[in-house]
Amino acid sequence: MNTTPSDNSPGKDSSSISFTALYTGAVWHRNGLSDDILATGQGRWLYHLMTPFEASSKALLGGNIRTFLLQRHLIIDHLIEQALGRGVTQVLEIACGMSPRGIRLRDKYPHIHMVEADLPDMATRKAARLLVAGRLGDKHQVMPVDILAESGVQSLEVVVKRAFDNNEPMVVITEGLTSYFSLPVISKFWNRLARLMQPRPGSVYLSECYLMPERPLLRGTLKSLGGLLGAVTRSDVSFHFLNDQQAAEHFTVCGFPSVAVHNPADFYDRLPIPESRHDPMVRVIEARS
Numbered sequence: 204m205n206t207t208p209s210d211n212s213p214g215k216d217s218s219s220i221s222f223t224a225l226y227t228g229a230v231w232h233r234n235g236l237s238d239d240i241l242a243t244g245q246g247r248w249l250y251h252l253m254t255p256f257e258a259s260s261k262a263l264l265g266g267n268i269r270t271f272l273l274q275r276h277l278i279i280d281h282l283i284e285q286a287l288g289r290g291v292t293q294v295l296e297i298a299c300g301m302s303p304r305g306i307r308l309r310d311k312y313p314h315i316h317m318v319e320a321d322l323p324d325m326a327t328r329k330a331a332r333l334l335v336a337g338r339l340g341d342k343h344q345v346m347p348v349d350i351l352a353e354s355g356v357q358s359l360e361v362v363v364k365r366a367f368d369n370n371e372p373m374v375v376i377t378e379g380l381t382s383y384f385s386l387p388v389i390s391k392f393w394n395r396l397a398r399l400m401q402p403r404p405g406s407v408y409l410s411e412c413y414l415m416p417e418r419p420l421l422r423g424t425l426k427s428l429g430g431l432l433g434a435v436t437r438s439d440v441s442f443h444f445l446n447d448q449q450a451a452e453h454f455t456v457c458g459f460p461s462v463a464v465h466n467p468a469d470f471y472d473r474l475p476i477p478e479s480r481h482d483p484m485v486r487v488i489e490a491r492s
């Protein structure tokens with residue numbers, strides 16, 4: 204479901220979204236999931252700025268942005284670990300921002316090949332921090348990517364080939380990216396990714412989506428907040444789906460033969476994630492080749 208008309212077109216610059224990575228980076232750091240080398244002053248400032256809003260959302264709605272960030276992040280980690288347990292050794296995190304996942308994964312699984320990718324400015328910023336910490340090398344790389352680029356060195360196809368020039372399975376992650384684009388625009392990316400995963404059986408794509416809530420008050424509030432975030436990031440912030448079934452069907456149509464839509468509530472007894480008072484609005488998508 205789209206709340207705004209589509210205007211993200213191929214070639215459009217979506218770097219106005221990038222600053223949001225500083226906020227999510229601060230959330231990971233505050234919750235003991237990150238490393239000091241990824242903490243930023245702007246992230247800390249945004250974290251303080253957002254605290255009153257986050258506190259009132261938690262009190263009024265029974266959940267807030269920090270709740271669903273931690274839910275999605277830790278469930279994605281859990282599903283990555285499951286894929287590594289099945290023998291996958293290649294991980295590509297697109298729109299990595301200041302995500303500490305690459306550091307954590309390489310510390311725990313030194314045999315894996317981790318490639319982080321983001322728009323050029325963010326990729327340069329991330330690479331500089333990892334380099335200072337002595338983290339970069341043959342098995343931990345950072346590359347520029349633009350999911351809207353249809354050709355050239357920053358296109359998905361070229362980045363995947365540069366990252367893993369083989370037909371071995373890979374885990375691909377996009378966290379906190381897809382909801383900034385209208386459904387038609389992001390579906391083109393999903394189509395292209397499904398085509399790249401198809402010759403690599405055992406590959407997994409992990410991402411999250413947000414369901415438009417049924418409760419009218421919450422629905423209205425979220426539409427307004429989505430509009431506000433869209434204005435600030437100059438993007439098409441969208442709630443793509445109404446329910447799990449719609450989400451699963453859409454990913455199947457995009458070319459993923461096997462799709463699971465995970466509700467955080469199913470992980471409350473297994474993972475150290477915060478609980479939402481009502482049905483969580485976030486879902487984690489696990490789409491396999």
Ligand SMILES: C[S@@+](CC[C@H](N)C(=O)[O-])C[C@H]1O[C@@H](n2cnc3c(N)ncnc32)[C@H](O)[C@@H]1O
Nearest residue numbers: 217221223224227298299300322349350378379
């Ligand atoms: C909300 S942040 C998420 C960062 C990180 N995944 C996390 O969860 O902390 C969104 C990220 O998407 C990146 N981004 C925006 N447009 C992009 C594009 N066209 N291609 C690749 N990454 C993009 C931004 O630079 C930013 O790092």
